[in-house]
Amino acid sequence: MTAEPVPLRPREKERVIRPMQFTDLETVAGIEKRTFTLPWSMNVFHGQLARESSVCLVCEIDRRVAGYLLADMFVDVWHLMNLAVDGPFRRRRVAADLIEAYFAVTERHGHRGHTLEVRASNIAAIELYRSFGFVSTGVRPRYYTDDLEDAVIMWRDWEGDSA
Numbered sequence: 001m002t003a004e005p006v007p008l009r010p011r012e013k014e015r016v017i018r019p020m021q022f023t024d025l026e027t028v029a030g031i032e033k034r035t036f037t038l039p040w041s042m043n044v045f046h047g048q049l050a051r052e053s054s055v056c057l058v059c060e061i062d063r064r065v066a067g068y069l070l071a072d073m074f075v076d077v078w079h080l081m082n083l084a085v086d087g088p089f090r091r092r093r094v095a096a097d098l099i100e101a102y103f104a105v106t107e108r109h110g111h112r113g114h115t116l117e118v119r120a121s122n123i124a125a126i127e128l129y130r131s132f133g134f135v136s137t138g139v140r141p142r143y144y145t146d147d148l149e150d151a152v153i154m155w156r157d158w159e160g161d162s163a
Helices: 022-035 042-050 094-106 123-131
Strands: 015-019 055-061 064-074 077-085 113-119 135-140 151-157
Touching: 015 094, 022 042, 022 064, 022 077, 042 064, 055 094, 064 094, 077 094, 094 123, 113 123, 123 151
Parallel strands: 077 113
Antiparallel strands: 015 055, 055 064, 064 077, 113 151, 135 151
């Protein structure tokens, strides 16, 4: 899916949400490794970016990748698979801006809704997703292989016409 760059907040002219490029992958993989205990490999990022059905976005601040989001359509449901913000850019609405841009892209296409999994202990992320209308719909026991933590399954219905 293609998305046009979206300039955000006039007071912050250096912030842009744009489609991820293959040239971003090294930076994205670095953020991934600093953020997660089970980081995706460069090959996984490369494969996801190559898929026509995926939405892969980055947020740049002062021409530096501050965060990223990856999602893909499975049958008729969007799956938000990966969202991360680099440490120095946290608590600056980067994740929220990425989610807003993701919805702007995906809401143009009929579907049943959006889903994601998040660590049960990641209360900040759960609250962020709730603020965007996601609700907890179940648990995947022992989902994460590093520490066998459960994942909370979250869902958000599509607010457009029926798919």
